Every structure is written in C-alpha cells, then in structure tokens.
Amino acid sequence: MAKKQYDYLVVGSGLFGATFAFVMAEKGKKVLVMEKRNHIGGNAYTETIDGINVHRYGPHIFHTSDKDVWAFVRRFAEFNNFVNSPLASYRGELWNLPFNMNTFYRLWGTATPEEAQKKLASQIAQLNIAEPKNLEEQALILVGPDVYERFVKGYTEKQWGRKCIDLPASIIKRLPCRFTFDNNYFTDRYQGVPIGGYTPMVEKMLKDVDVITGVDYFDCKEGDFYAKKTVYTGMIDRFFGYVYGKLQYRSLFFETKTINQPNYQGVAVINYTDRHAPYTRIIEHKHFEFGTQDRTVISFEYPAEWKEGMEPYYPIGDKRNTALYRRYADLARSRTDVIFGGRLGAYRYYDMDRVIRLALDLGKKELSNRGE
Numbered sequence: 001m002a003k004k005q006y007d008y009l010v011v012g013s014g015l016f017g018a019t020f021a022f023v024m025a026e027k028g029k030k031v032l033v034m035e036k037r038n039h040i041g042g043n044a045y046t047e048t049i050d051g052i053n054v055h056r057y058g059p060h061i062f063h064t065s066d067k068d069v070w071a072f073v074r075r076f077a078e079f080n081n082f083v084n085s086p087l088a089s090y091r092g093e094l095w096n097l098p099f100n101m102n103t104f105y106r107l108w109g110t111a112t113p114e115e116a117q118k119k120l121a122s123q124i125a126q127l128n129i130a131e132p133k134n135l136e137e138q139a140l141i142l143v144g145p146d147v148y149e150r151f152v153k154g155y156t157e158k159q160w161g162r163k164c165i166d167l168p169a170s171i172i173k174r175l176p177c178r179f180t181f182d183n184n185y186f187t188d189r190y191q192g193v194p195i196g197g198y199t200p201m202v203e204k205m206l207k208d209v210d211v212i213t214g215v216d217y218f219d220c221k222e223g224d225f226y227a228k229k230t231v232y233t234g235m236i237d238r239f240f241g242y243v244y245g246k247l248q249y250r251s252l253f254f255e256t257k258t259i260n261q262p263n264y265q266g267v268a269v270i271n272y273t274d275r276h277a278p279y280t281r282i283i284e285h286k287h288f289e290f291g292t293q294d295r296t297v298i299s300f301e302y303p304a305e306w307k308e309g310m311e312p313y314y315p316i317g318d319k320r321n322t323a324l325y326r327r328y329a330d331l332a333r334s335r336t337d338v339i340f341g342g343r344l345g346a347y348r349y350y351d352m353d354r355v356i357r358l359a360l361d362l363g364k365k366e367l368s369n370r371g372e
Helices: 015-026 067-073 101-108 113-125 135-160 198-205 285-289 319-333 352-369
Strands: 005-011 031-035 046-049 052-055 062-064 087-090 093-096 190-192 210-213 226-232 249-259 269-272 281-284 296-305 338-340
Touching: 005 015, 015 031, 015 198, 015 352, 046 198, 052 285, 052 296, 062 067, 062 352, 067 352, 087 135, 093 101, 101 113, 101 135, 113 135, 135 269, 135 296, 281 285, 285 296, 319 338
Parallel strands: 005 031, 005 226, 031 210, 087 269, 226 338
Antiparallel strands: 046 052, 062 190, 087 093, 249 296, 269 281, 281 296
C-alpha cells in the first residue's frame, strides 16, 4: 500500500464501508479499504463450515422497505425467501414471536383481536404508570405484565447485564403487539438472506477496490499510505485516544458446535427469555438457507460487558454515554479530513438497510461536493 495515492481510505469493511467504497470506485475514485480483522464483511461476515454458511457474529436477516436499497444489494447477491419467524423459550415452553395472536391465545385464551386488545388494555390500565421512569415501566405500559415477565424482563437483563429498573426507558421505545396470527417478525416489504452468505456479496462490492485485512489503522505510521480523505467506521472514542473517557458497549461471544444430525431445533433462532439460561439465543445456521446437509451447526449466543480486545456490538444509549458521545461528535465535526460513519463511528445501533442507505447518501454527498 506504500506510496500509492488514494482518494479515500475506508477504515472497516462492514456494510457501511463496503457500500461507500463501491460507490466511489464505481465513479473512478481510488479507494483503499483497511480491515483489522482477517476477513471482510464486518459483523455480517459468514464462513462456511461443513457446507453451511455460518453467521459468525450472530444472525443477519436482511429486511427493508427501501426499494432503492433492496435494488442495490441485489446487484451483488441473489436473496432467498427466508422469513424470520423465531421462537421464544420460557422455562422449557416454546412460544411464537413476535407478540401476536398466537401468543395471546396461549396466554389468555383470547380468540379474536378485539378480545386480546381489551385484555391487554385492561392489564396496562391497572398499572397506573403515567410517566415511565425506567425500562421496566416503559415495557410494562407497552406490553403489559404477562408478556413482560415471560418474554422481555429476563432476556433484556441478560442482554444488557443490568436490571430493567436500572436501565433508561429510552432503550425500549416500542415493543409491537400484533393482533394477527402472522409469525413474520419483520413488517418490511423485502426480506431474505443472500444465497451463499454475506461474504461473497461484500467481495463483489469490493472487487474494484484495494483491500488489506489484518491491519489495524492505529498501528500504521505516517507515510504508510496516502489518502486525501478518510472514512472511519471504528469506535469514535478510540479515534480520539479516549480523550474524554471511554464509551460503553455491550459485547457478545459465541460457542459454535457442529452436530452430527440433520436438524437440531427446527428453526433458525430460538430466544431464551428467562434468566436461568445463560445464553440469549441458539442459532441454527442451516435454516437461513433451507439447508439439507446431514449435519448442522449451532451457535449459543452469550452477552457480555465489553472490554478491550472484545468486539463492541451495542452502544449503551443511556444519559451518561449519550452526553459523552456528543462531546466526541463535536470533535468529529472539526475534522474536515475524516468522515465518521457506521454503527461505531456514530455510536448508534443500525439495521443493515439503514447502514447501506447512509453510506449511499454519503457517497452522493461526496460526489456532489466534488461537482460530479
């Protein structure tokens, strides 16, 4: 990479970085993508084990109502017709997700939407919560105590490593209750998983881009590469040397096993919603692509507090961290030579389609600023 002149250095090869790199390369710009991991694709990376495409960093189901984003990703991959219909396991019982008429019928015996709505409204009215002071109260006024105790409380406390009463109400802005018998978790118009996994999709996006993996941006020295502008998708606080202190994140780790049987749980994802199970989910990867292999691969997903050396998955959007991020964002705005983007650069959790939309818009803006 030495001595070569680039228009853009993109730090990180996740969907934000890969999309932006593609947009600029398509317009003839010279782009270098630098990735500290030994593979491309960010958290959407899939690796093949025994012929099964394994979502190494957790399940990624693409869903969007943005027609332009859907058209964009289909330039690089054919998507199957996977519909996300996970299950919840609560104390050994399996329940349908999302919270819908199947859930309510088992809970209360309500056979019609009107009956279920009245039951839920009655439960919420009895709580007498005018202004929720924490996540627990916010969840209770959204889904009522029966749903909350079975499917929200334990899962959330495992996921965040804190009691619900100690988490801000803002973390759960909505918990949809659907008064239909439809188990499709998403309501977006388009949904699926790329046939062959996400890695080949990202490879096609980066085919006209210089890519180096296994290199940490912060280990590079001045003169190692030359770029007019940097697009940085890593941790914003690390970029500035943690000058104001460290932002907090939640992390995950996975225990992945190959099992000598064709079908382990019959569905791609089961959420374990009670506190007794140490993991939040079990993922059976072959079901994302309707696999017929005679073996299967499963992953147990464990949440953890983020520490140096771990992958930062979820920004913790409480008051302390939001205020701290704003200070870093002010610093970021002062850097005309660096653009901060993606989940870690913006300290915000994004769905995949939103990340791609933001990167597409950034590319258009950059080209417009260049008069192109």
